[in-house]
Amino acid sequence: MKRLFWMALVLALALGLLVGCKKAEPTAPAAEEAPAGETQAQAEAQEIVLTIGFTESKTGKLNVSSGRQAKGLRLWMKQVNEAGGIKLSDGTVVKFKEASYDDESSKDRVQELYTKLITEDNADFLISPYSSGLTAASAVIAEQYEKVMITTGAASDSIYKQGYMHVFQIYTPASRYLTGAIDMLKEADPNLKKVAFVYEQAKFATAVVKAAKAYAEEQGYEVVLFEGYPADTTDFGPFINKIVESGAEAVLGGGHFQDGSTFARQLYEKKAPVKAVVLLVAPPEPDFAELGDAAYGIIGPSQWEPQVKFTPEAAKELGIEWYGPSNEEFIKAYEAAYNEEPSYHSAGGYAAGVILEYAIKKADSVDPKKVKAALEATDVLTFFGHIKFDTSEEAHGLQIGHEMVYIQWQKKDGQLVKEVVWPKEGATAELIYPLPR
Amino acid sequence: MDMGFLMASLIDGLLLGFVFGIAAIGLTLIFGVMEVINLAHGPVIALGMFTVYFAATLLGLHPYAGVGLSAVTGLLLGILIYAIAVQRVIGQPHLSSLLATYSVNMMIIGIGTAVFTASPRNIEFSLGSITLGPATIPVARIVAAVAALLAAVALYFFMQYTRWGKFIRAVTDNRDAAELVGIPSNKVLAFSFGLGTMLAMFSGGLIATLFPFTILEGGKYELKSFVISVLGGLGNPMGALVGGIIIGLIEGLVPVFLPTTWVLVVEFVLFVLILLVRPTGLFGGRAS
Numbered sequence: 001m002k003r004l005f006w007m008a009l010v011l012a013l014a015l016g017l018l019v020g021c022k023k024a025e026p027t028a029p030a031a032e033e034a035p036a037g038e039t040q041a042q043a044e045a046q047e048i049v050l051t052i053g054f055t056e057s058k059t060g061k062l063n064v065s066s067g068r069q070a071k072g073l074r075l076w077m078k079q080v081n082e083a084g085g086i087k088l089s090d091g092t093v094v095k096f097k098e099a100s101y102d103d104e105s106s107k108d109r110v111q112e113l114y115t116k117l118i119t120e121d122n123a124d125f126l127i128s129p130y131s132s133g134l135t136a137a138s139a140v141i142a143e144q145y146e147k148v149m150i151t152t153g154a155a156s157d158s159i160y161k162q163g164y165m166h167v168f169q170i171y172t173p174a175s176r177y178l179t180g181a182i183d184m185l186k187e188a189d190p191n192l193k194k195v196a197f198v199y200e201q202a203k204f205a206t207a208v209v210k211a212a213k214a215y216a217e218e219q220g221y222e223v224v225l226f227e228g229y230p231a232d233t234t235d236f237g238p239f240i241n242k243i244v245e246s247g248a249e250a251v252l253g254g255g256h257f258q259d260g261s262t263f264a265r266q267l268y269e270k271k272a273p274v275k276a277v278v279l280l281v282a283p284p285e286p287d288f289a290e291l292g293d294a295a296y297g298i299i300g301p302s303q304w305e306p307q308v309k310f311t312p313e314a315a316k317e318l319g320i321e322w323y324g325p326s327n328e329e330f331i332k333a334y335e336a337a338y339n340e341e342p343s344y345h346s347a348g349g350y351a352a353g354v355i356l357e358y359a360i361k362k363a364d365s366v367d368p369k370k371v372k373a374a375l376e377a378t379d380v381l382t383f384f385g386h387i388k389f390d391t392s393e394e395a396h397g398l399q400i401g402h403e404m405v406y407i408q409w410q411k412k413d414g415q416l417v418k419e420v421v422w423p424k425e426g427a428t429a430e431l432i433y434p435l436p437r
Numbered sequence: 438m439d440m441g442f443l444m445a446s447l448i449d450g451l452l453l454g455f456v457f458g459i460a461a462i463g464l465t466l467i468f469g470v471m472e473v474i475n476l477a478h479g480p481v482i483a484l485g486m487f488t489v490y491f492a493a494t495l496l497g498l499h500p501y502a503g504v505g506l507s508a509v510t511g512l513l514l515g516i517l518i519y520a521i522a523v524q525r526v527i528g529q530p531h532l533s534s535l536l537a538t539y540s541v542n543m544m545i546i547g548i549g550t551a552v553f554t555a556s557p558r559n560i561e562f563s564l565g566s567i568t569l570g571p572a573t574i575p576v577a578r579i580v581a582a583v584a585a586l587l588a589a590v591a592l593y594f595f596m597q598y599t600r601w602g603k604f605i606r607a608v609t610d611n612r613d614a615a616e617l618v619g620i621p622s623n624k625v626l627a628f629s630f631g632l633g634t635m636l637a638m639f640s641g642g643l644i645a646t647l648f649p650f651t652i653l654e655g656g657k658y659e660l661k662s663f664v665i666s667v668l669g670g671l672g673n674p675m676g677a678l679v680g681g682i683i684i685g686l687i688e689g690l691v692p693v694f695l696p697t698t699w700v701l702v703v704e705f706v707l708f709v710l711i712l713l714v715r716p717t718g719l720f721g722g723r724a725s
Binding site: 245290 | 439441442445446449453557559561563566568573575647648649650654657688689692693696697698700
């Protein structure tokens with residue numbers, strides 16, 4: 001009897017908890033004032049309010065990076081609207097409003113929500129969610145409805161090789177994440193011959209190193225080691241022993257933050273005699289400095305860094321147009337708006353807006369077909385870097401202008417600081433080579 | 438093949454082997470005494486890591502003092518787990534004890550993930566490295582191996598020569614007979630569970646001084662502990678130490694000849710082979 005009572009009590013409590021959770025669950029925001037835009041535009045005849053549709057991962061594993069990306073995009077929108085919108089030659093003023101939902105970091109939600117954005121919220125232009133996975137899911141919908149979508153926070157190449165004609169990538173694709181590093185090494189040391197690739201066995205890192213390996217071989221390097229490690233590896237001892245044995249002079253690879261920083265730390269502890277270490281993802285993160293001396297000299301690719309120096313003058317030298325705010329202006333506005341330093345995710349979100357704005361201005365129209373044509377013709381330098389899209393059938397929309405910047409942890413007055421060392425036009429310091437150990 | 442490469446790999450593996458061994462002793466001891474397969478072994482190892490981490494970051498303790506603290510915490514935690522979840526299922530079918538310890542596992546993982554999140558932690562700590570011929574070895578690894586070896590030796594002497602050690606062996610042999618001569622068997626079992634948990638948390642603490650970790654990290658070492666325990670004979674602590682060294686050497690040597698990802702394949706093939714050919718392990722298991 002007593003046991004029965006306890007069981008009933010536990011059951012009741014559990015039920016109560018479940019009901020409580022259900023209630024507390026955040027509901028997706030309802031579509032805010034739907035079409036209004038068009039009628040308003042007709043009334044004033046001069047002003048058009050375009051709806052920018054996107055999803056944000058407010059919940060789920062992508063929430064931090066995705067949130068920053070959305071913040072960047074919203075900042076752009078607010079700035080354009082506050083500055084009085086984009087003025088077209090016929091006197092029309094173009095302003096923007098957003099339609100957005102929480103995609104819960106889930107692919108399934110993304111497809112539902114982008115359909116909803118297009119069919120119910122009548123979004124005029126789309127911006128991608130964060131991450132390659134979610135973007136791939138949303139791209140299918142954008143293409144199906146022939147809506148122009150600018151993707152950001154998505155580096156995968158494969159999305160642009162599906163024959164889509166309406167999707168345009170802001171990020172440097174994975175296939176070129178490390179190729180700049182090869183160029184950089186070539187310039188730093190023409191005698192360097194042997195390189196090792198040690199990388200995380202994940203889709204992203206594998207795609208990056210495969211492309212980099214092909215490029216390195218093309219450039220005359222000997223790839224003496226090419227080996228993957230499982231994502232949860234904590235002991236890199238066996239890999240480091242292999243690197244030493246192979247006689248590699250440079251190590252490229254890594255995958256994500258955790259494994260990359262561990263790898264760097266153990267390379268240092270085991271005094272691996274290599275001249276350069278280039279790792280994905282981990283080095284640009286500010287937390288990487290916690291490794292102390294093990295971080296010193298480590299190089300990593302980044303889509304954007306606060307200290308990069310792309311300027312109108314650099315644009316002139318390259319013979320292309322400059323558009324949008326300077327890096328300092330963007331950082332200042334972002335910090336004023338959100339009280340935090342922008343990451344490259346934030347910059348990517350903002351850049352997506354800037355490019356859309358640029359295309360509308362160039363097209364001198366809000367007609368999607370004309371904007372699409374303007375995007376295809378885009379060849380411009382912004383605070384985020386060079387933006388130019390592939391227009392071939394095989395890889396339409398793939399980013400071919402933007403280059404990764406490479407940062408290296410250096411020391412200033414005994415303090416570790418991140419410096420941009422490549423490409424030369426954006427560099428803030430000379431590359432330290434060979435690796436000081 | 439470069440001999441230096443072989444040596445470096447061998448030394449790396451051997452040193453880790455001692456630490457794997459001491460983790461496995463924790464698992465095998467509990468099975469030996471009360472025939473309970475402790476599925477909470479992994480999370481407890483992770484708790485050992487976190488104890489060292491918080492001792493260092495919050496209390497400012499030296500990581501090795503943290504390892505000591507984590508061992509003591511382990512003893513108390515083990516007794517607590519025994520009292521709450523294990524004592525009721527002693528002598529019951531294996532499924533009951535598997536479920537009971539698995540629940541403890543889920544609770545620790547659940548609470549741990551909620552409180553600590555699954556983000557990786559790293560203890561900022563380095564003793565530098567020494568170079569012996571071809572091998573450069575981080576000093577922390579040597580310290581961890583020596584500490585693990587000393588713990589195993591201490592356990593041996595404890596079991597052989599102390600009153601409570603003898604109690605444990607008596608209860609292991611025959612609980613009823615031990616009761617008849619006045620040994621408080623329930624307390625002895627609680628203490629044994631505490632001892633096993635203590636070794637698990639101790640090994641976790643040592644691992645935390647070498648590698649970064651998350652709350653889920655224990656699972657990896659739990660699996661290794663199973664392989665090692667079966668290799669050395671389930672219920673045989675000293676067999677587990679040798680098993681640990683063998684697994685360590687496999688981890689060191691396999692990458693010399695094969696891609697490193699083959700290590701697990703080799704380990705589990707060995708696991709299955711031992712189960713098929715010599716189910717009592719290399720050194721004989723618990724007499725039952």
